[in-house]
Amino acid sequence: xxxxxxxPQYQHVQEGEDFTTYCNSSTTLSNIQWYKQRPGGHPVFLIxxxxxxxxxxxxxxxxxxxxxxxxxxxxxxATQTTDVGTYFCARNQAGTALIFxxxxxxxxxx
Amino acid sequence: GAVVSQHPSWxxxxxxxxxxxxxxxLDFQATTMFWYRQFPKQSLMLMATSNEGSKATYEQGVEKDxxxxxxASLTLSTLTVTSxxxxxxSFYICSARETAGSTEAFFGQGTRLTVV
Numbered sequence: 001x002x003x004x005x006x007x008p009q010y011q012h013v014q015e016g017e018d019f020t021t022y023c024n025s026s027t028t029l030s031n032i033q034w035y036k037q038r039p040g041g042h043p044v045f046l047i048x049x050x051x052x053x054x055x056x057x058x059x060x061x062x063x064x065x066x067x068x069x070x071x072x073x074x075x076x077x078a079t080q081t082t083d084v085g086t087y088f089c090a091r092n093q094a095g096t097a098l099i100f101x102x103x104x105x106x107x108x109x110x
Numbered sequence: 111g112a113v114v115s116q117h118p119s120w121x122x123x124x125x126x127x128x129x130x131x132x133x134x135x136l137d138f139q140a141t142t143m144f145w146y147r148q149f150p151k152q153s154l155m156l157m158a159t160s161n162e163g164s165k166a167t168y169e170q171g172v173e174k175d176x177x178x179x180x181x182a183s184l185t186l187s188t189l190t191v192t193s194x195x196x197x198x199x200s201f202y203i204c205s206a207r208e209t210a211g212s213t214e215a216f217f218g219q220g221t222r223l224t225v226v
Contacts, residue, residue: 042217102153
C-alpha cells in the first residue's frame with residue numbers, strides 16, 4: 001500500500017510556541033488517523049478524521065482533514081514539555097491494517 | 111480502552127537462535143492482529159496481518175519463513191523470529207482492534223529485540 005508522506009521529520013520548539021505537522025497522500029483517503037508515540041513507548045490513538053474539510057479539536061490540539069481528503073494536519077497551540085514525542089498520521093489499508101507516515105518528532109525546550 | 115499485552119518487553123538473544131514474542135488481547139477477542147517493526151527513529155512498518163485460525167498475510171519483502179506467525183486463539187498471536195541475525199534487532203509491536211469495524215487500534219507495549 002502507498003505510504004502517506006509526513007513533514008517535517010523533526011521539529012524543535014521553545015515551550016509556548018506552536019507546532020504543526022502535515023500529512024499528504026497522492027490518493028484520496030477514506031479517513032486518516034493520528035497517533036502519538038512517546039520515547040520508548042507505543043503509539044496511542046489520538047483521533048480519526050473522516051469527512052472532507054473536517055476540523056476537530058482536543059484541548060490545544062487541532063486536527064484538520066483537507067477538502068480533497070488527500071491531506072491532513074495536526075496543530076498544537078502553545079506547546080508544553082508533555083507534548084514531546086513522535087506524531088504519526090496513518091491511513092487504513094483494506095479497512096483493517098494501518099499504514100503509518102514517517103512521523104514528526106517534536107522536541108520542546110523549556 | 112481495550113488492552114493489548116505484549117511479552118517480553120525486551121529480549122537479547124544470540125545469532126542463530128529463535129525468539130518468540132506474544133501478543134494478547136486482554137479484554138476483547140481479536141480475529142485479526144497486526145505485527146509491525148520499527149527501527150530507531152523510523153516509522154512503524156507493517157510486517158504481516160495475523161488471522162485467527164488461518165495463515166498470516168505477509169507484506170511484500172517480509173520473509174514468512176523467518177517471521178513465523180501463529181494466531182491460535184482469539185486472544186493470542188505469536189511472532190517467532192527464527193535464526194535471528196543482528197540485522198533483525200528492532201522494536202516489534204503488535205496491534206489489534208476490538209472489531210473489524212472499530213476505529214481505534216490498540217497497541218502492545220512493544221518488544222525490543224537485540225541480537226548479538
